[in-house]
Amino acid sequence: MTALLDNAMIGMGLLLQWEVLFSAAGGVFVGLMMGAIPGLSDIIAICLLVPFTFYLNPIAGIAMLMGLSKGANFGGSIPAILFNIPGTPQAVITAFDGYPLAKQGKAGKALKVALFSSCIADSVSDCVLFFFAAPVAMAAIMIGPAEHAAVVIFALTLISITAETGPLVGLLSMVLGLLLSCIGADPLSGAPRLTFGSDELAGGMDIVPLALGFFVISEIIWQVCLEKKEGINLAALRIDELEEKKALEENYEEDHSLSFSEFKKCVPAIGRGTMIGSAIGALPGIGTTVASYLSYMATKRASKNPERFGKGAIEGIAAAEAGNNAVNGPNLIPLITLGIPGNLAAALILGAFTMQGLTPGPMFMEQQAPLLYALFIVLFISNFFALGFGIVCIRYMRKMVSLPKNYIYAAVVIFALIGSYIVRNNTFDLYYTLGFSVIGLLCRKGGIPMIPLLISYILGSSLELKIRQTMDLNAGDLTVFLTEPISGAFLAASVLVIVYTVYRKIRMQKTGSV
């Protein structure tokens, strides 16, 4: 413990340089802006800024990159709440309840819930990183290929079975996502497949162009279609003008602020989200969208009146935001303790370490302890930057609700296309984006839930890879999935979830209640 304090003290010394704090604040601010613009995500921001970290001192450089993730995580929820256009893939879940609230003229309230739950969950997850790095790392490496596959199967089962449109359509959507994930390179050998001989298809689809087409552009076309049908003139349309005016007259203050009793109502949701998010963050490669969704569903299940969810329940926003932000801290643990990046952002940050001549790994904790503690502290402080910038942002961005939609839509489409291009500097990705906007439209039209498709697409190729690695390592024997305790437990849990859902359905039909 004294060693920890000593290192923390030396760390503080490293930290108290204006360069470090300025970089962290700058990172958070840029991240917030990038996240708020659909099409520009934290990954793109990190890619763009990695080269600059070369000229900064190590802590400042890494703090800037981490600040980007933090800022973007909250930033993404701004357009999700205001326009139902998620700024980042994980903000899709925030829109479930955020957008309905904004439509009721309570955008300010929704944004504040999102901001507070983001910052609280992020701070707690940084503490997990700070105090439990070693045990969490040990837990993380217990997840081998077999266990990883079982965890993914469990997550996919939960997600598809809890789809609002019913488990069967949820499963259909999941299978579609898995099929799409097969296009591109065979995850084991890298051999191209289902590509019709095209090099471009062999590159596979990046998740960013996919999510942009699927959620952003298709949402815009959908809303335009809806409005055409209802005979509204887009150019003259100001979103929810009536509500906005009404709110201005009557209870403006109440609608845009968050009372203490409302906040108290969100606390269990934040707690649950933080736990789920941190647990998922410790497992490499599952990701924020899954954490956010599972946390949302858990809070909905635990609620006494789940029918309010999807109609503007603030706990829903709190759960989603807490879930996705709590992933951040633990996600760095495998990188710092073992030199193994858990996700793409962590891999990019590893690159930044490399450029500084630093090599994370088992010796890193001992050799570079003061630097690491400085990093942890600056991560923690960054949450306050996020809070501060967030509060200022909300004050102004809330008013964007009343901008004419035609301007917003046009701008968003342009940014979405720019965003899908710059991930890989590849014009072909634009076709993916447009293709997926069509698939997204079809899903909306056909009432197929989109989240299972997105998540199974994200996890599909790693699921296949892990299953095949397990088979390779056990001479084709599949029973190992059942005999290994961790993977066996997760598979059993998946079966239980299915059995329970079917059982509940049958009982409901018998009693005749819904």
Add this chain to the structure above:
Amino acid sequence: MKKLFLVLFLVLGISINCNAYPDRPVKVIVPYNAGGSLDSMTRIIVEYMKQELGKPIIISNHPGASGTIGVNAFLKTKADGYTVLVFPTSSFVTPVFQGGKAIDVNQFKPIGAFIKSERILFARTDASYKTFDELLAYARKNPGKLKFGSGGSTDTAYVFKYILKKENLDVNVTLFNGGAPAAAAIMGGHVDLIEGGNGSPGDVAAMAGKLIPLAILSSGKLTKYPDLKTPYEMGYEYASSVMFGFFMHSDAPDEAQKVFSATLQTVLQKEELKAKFASRGVEPKFYNGEELAKSIDLGMKVGKLYEILGQ
């Protein structure tokens, strides 16, 4: 109109030739993600080359399809020496292991390399075997029991498979998509053996005493593990070969090649640059175009194993 353009081009062309290379920014194409291992190493090198050349060097990332997208993007650019590709030599043969054809080497002019990466075989510290020979003996006694994971180098996995075949051993082999997941798998006890490059997470763990290096599976020796033998030294005919090098188009001007190569050589002697690589146990060193080309040839030879061993 056409003539006017022709004249304009000629004039421009001549004016460019009048000036010494480089008279404008040079673009380096990295066919992998920004922040990836090759990308970050290239950025260190390029940072020093920039100062030496006196012109900006811009890095452009074109990730996807194990580098193929970036290589194709490079080939579409002008062969004027102002667009340079950075590529691992082992990746030329990669498509062969995917059932395709190797990348045609004749499209490129090798300029020079800055790192020769060796692939090392690592075992867990709690294993009963501590040397390569003990490993062979153990595998012989326990057929089908050992698990090997490649840390992202398909050609090295094939070299290991070849050794297994020659020794008539039964070991389960799989591929991990990179050094990081392979290192996680061996530290978590999910595999018994991995291969990884020097400076990879597995190697960093080995330097901390958390893994034991057993042998080298590529063609060169390593000063930090002087006792480890290469496949050639152990009597096997195949060994993988990896150099990270710069390439221009095959018809790029010779002057550009000379200047770029000489600049690379100069910066690689700087202590300051070497220090940046030291903590991961990697020693950057200059290798000229011929050595780079030779590394590709050695790698291409391993491609034959795909036919010999099958998938």
